[in-house]
Amino acid sequence: MAKKSRNDDSQQSLFDLIQHAQGIEAAPSSEGSLNIQDRLRRSLSDGIKQSPLSVHIIAGEMSHLLGETITAEMIYSWTAESKSNHQIWGSRLPAFCRAARWRQPLEIMTRAAGAFCLPGPEALRAEIQRMREEERILATERRKREIFLKEIENQ
Numbered sequence: 599m600a601k602k603s604r605n606d607d608s609q610q611s612l613f614d615l616i617q618h619a620q621g622i623e624a625a626p627s628s629e630g631s632l633n634i635q636d637r638l639r640r641s642l643s644d645g646i647k648q649s650p651l652s653v654h655i656i657a658g659e660m661s662h663l664l665g666e667t668i669t670a671e672m673i674y675s676w677t678a679e680s681k682s683n684h685q686i687w688g689s690r691l692p693a694f695c696r697a698a699r700w701r702q703p704l705e706i707m708t709r710a711a712g713a714f715c716l717p718g719p720e721a722l723r724a725e726i727q728r729m730r731e732e733e734r735i736l737a738t739e740r741r742k743r744e745i746f747l748k749e750i751e752n753q
Contacts, residue, residue, distance in 0.1 A: 620749050635685065638703055642686065643677040645700030660696035664690060 647654050653670045668690070668691040676686040685693060688707070695704050701715065708715045717725070 609698075613706060618661055632707055636679075637706050638686070639677055641681065641700075641702045642673070642694065645694070645698040645702065646673070646677065649698040651698065656694070658692040660690065663693040663696060698737045 611747060646656065653660070653673055657668045657670045657673055660673075673694075675681045686703075691703055691707065695701050701717070704715050
């Protein structure tokens with residue numbers, strides 16, 4: 599059963615990603631700083647929640663992409679805090695991200711490695727379109743205020 603999709607307002611712009619990557623290179627490493635198990639587990643769980651697809655459909659899509667059987671129970675074990683010995687393999691992570699339409703787990707891994715992943719052309723086009731829409735809305739609001747200002751000044 600498909601679920602209702604949600605917008606991700608926390609998605610960073612390309613410019614923010616580049617700035618963040620520069621900060622990672624300059625930051626000193628501390629003990630345990632690359633232990634991303636809990637963040638990755640939460641991200642997988644968030645990906646399931648935000649996905650328009652059910653966990654069973656995500657598992658089926660992953661199975662198709664990987665050519666091996668992935669079950670909903672396997673995915674649940676990857677996200678359960680009580681099952682610390684069950685982690686998603688790095689080789690399965692791209693399939694999860696594609697199936698759930700959720701890139702955050704890969705972003706966590708690449709940032710931990712001191713890099714960042716870029717969205718594909720479609721995502722960049724969507725971001726540009728969103729910016730154009732915001733600019734249009736701001737221009738409309740500015741024009742309304744300019745008209746209102748003229749009305750006030752003519753009184």
